[in-house]
Amino acid sequence: MKKSLFTLSGTFLLAALAACSGGGEQEASDSSSDGGSSGEEVTIRLHHWYNEEQDNWDDVIASFEEAHPNINVESVTPENNDANETMQQIDLAAASGDQLDVIMVNDASNYAQRVSQGMFEPLNSYIDEAGFNYDEEYRVDTAVDGERYALPGKYNMHFVMMNQDKLDENNLELPTDWTWNEFMDYADQLSEGEGANKMYGTYFHTWIDYVKLAAFNQPENSNLVKDDGTTSNIDSEKIRQSLEIRQRGHEDGSAVPYDNTISQELSYRDQFFNQSAATILTGSWMISEAGGIDGSPSPFNVSFAPYPKAEEGDPVTTPAGADFLSVYSGSQNKEAAFEFIRWYTTEGIQEQGRYLPAYKNADLQEVVDNLVQASAAPDKVDTESLINVLETSEAAPLNIPPTYISEAEDAYMSETDAFLLGEQDLETTIENADQKVQEIIDNNAE
Template sequence: MKHFWAKSMAGLLVSTLLLSACSISGGNKANEKPEGTSEDEVVTLKFNTWNSLDAGFDVMIKEFESTHPNIKIDFVSPGDNNSLEAMKRVDLAAASNEDMDVIMVPGTNQLVPRIALDMFEPLDDYMAKEGVAYEDEYKVDLKVNNKYYGLPGTMTTNLVIINEDHLKEAGLEVPKDWTWDEYLEYAKAMTKTENGKTRYGNYFHTWANYASLALNGQMENTGLVMDDHKTANILNPALKKSLELRLQSQKDKSSTPYAEVISQKLNYRPQYLNQDASMLITGSYILVDVGGTETVPANFKTVFAPYPKLNKEDPMVGPISADILTIYGRSKHKEEAYTFVRWFTTEWLTMQGQYLPSWKGADLEKVVDKIISNTQTPEHVDKESLLYVLNNSITPKINVPVSYQPEVEKIFIEEFDRLMLANQDLDTTMKNMNEKIQKLIDDRQ
């Protein structure tokens, strides 16, 4: 499942979304069951996701259908774990008037543009009918335009994973409270070159979030556009710090060179698990991998540290995101779809043993125990430091992006690449980012 660290939306097919709008418009009117439908009739829900069936979803379907005999699940997925491509398929299905019921969405960046097209059913009335309050049930607040268009599935808390062997070799302790400057010092201390090969202390991936790391760790206004959706957030000191730390890490030669990451199309999991990098900022979805996988075993122990701070006195913030379970606006089985979405985001995510749930009713330690026990080598996952991070990180306000977020990120990444690859100076980079993004915002007002 994807998460806050999902790829930039710059590749989103805007034309496909516009085509979808023609088909989806007015989709929220189909609340009633088709005439003649019996309460005893078996309903089949089409569940669209990007995950492969053998990634635990086959078990999920059996569990759900065993307790809900009148609802069957038709699993629809390319199975390639590419969330952005899966969403493009959803857009095409909507444009073609294909039946859909439940759609898994990889975060608010993908949710908001489609809300503007009436793709998803508001769930407020369904929760009121059930007698539950969203804020009492879930940790991740997904309210958009004062409505809830989805329920959070897996919750991703952003943290730092560190190779314990490399940490000890450098004579360092597991951090419990640190700044970005201290993070860079750790990266330098763990960088090592032998026989012409460098093991870097840190790895930054290509996604837009890795270019705005310090900004992401604020309590509010964590996006490239401020929360009021009227002003570019580029001149925020935390964004400047984000760019500075990327430049500094390249100067220190303590992080895998950005040009190398791009040209070789490197992936963060093997870079860490193969010990080509000692440390990685990532999301808690990585827990299923750090104990090793069938293809990439882990031959070392991973310890966990909190997300670094901008200033020492700042609170310990753990940026969060979530996969989102939505109901398609033109679904013919919305009540049944809601039943499935609620079950998936509560009961299933506490029993599946792969990811952290957003549901407040889950026992966090039991969930962590189950996740660790399901890894290839549980002894290589340090439970103590993990629970410390999860129990002590403050949850910030989740960023609700503008509906034209792909265009914002495209501008941001283009200028970031000029900074990192073409030696454009920092002041010029920030000036260009700010002016271009603000013009885009003003044009959309």
């Protein structure tokens, strides 16, 4: 195994993107010239952003190479382990003609953008040749217009972490299926105390996720732009419901005030484990920290409940995402690269013991046990409730946002910030944000 570190800057990003777009389609149709399945020894490059030692990548790659002696893997990762910077550096490497084989992408937006540029090899034929049913194997569907350009590795899903001791004190059952109204009822009942020592029922962080709560896990129109790609989704039932949830938390005092969150730059981890909030809406990245953070054991028992539903009759559904593992369309080692991503997304990620796999056939008990053992106090974590949430939560369809989604998010959040700070009412917020987002959509129309 070899290692490389990215040291390039982003000054030529626009040129890189143009270069990636031009010729990408032709490259994608070129046949692979590698010997991954023919016995010829090849070296593939794996571009990602993770810390190789801390996240056990050295061991994973060594295991793959032992099982595939004809394929060597060179890990290429930036010094600062920044995912978005990694994508910029990959664009530059592609424009410069550097060797690219396996590319890991951190979110649906970056993935969709580079699919449109022709950067990634279409994988449907590879999947057919490998002889597996994608839908039976993976939780997250990576298809764009019917073609898959990636296999999902790490699975990102959402749930509620709960202070089980406080549930017990208040004679509240651990929810296994609940609505947003019920979630806020719990938050109200769990709130106690006054002033600086108050424990709030819940905490909403500053991310965009927390101002589209009820829309986030919907099967359709789950983002700020409707699935038709031409219409703002702001003036909709679920976005309105999302802001009403936030409004209720402010009015009844069950959620940490937003002005405190931004003025004090609060951390959601600290809010929960310091017992400033009895529950937090978070996700699978917190499993390995569920027993405490920064080496400090949790002072209370931690349990898990599913992401709340918008309506009573809805299924238990979680917003879902993944790390996308793609094969570069210009790679000379496509067969070997696909062999690696298939192995990693099924066997390798389980051996790694650091992430929740998107692979449906993973041993959840073993995965959870490995993740929880990494926390400061594994005995404080209710793994039974966690596994129940993982098994019963259906992944919402992957939303592939338009390339200008960050502009729409900024416009929306400028209005929701004013709303959450009490500077304007709900209707004004919806009206202003809807107009701004629609203008952005229209300005980006082809």
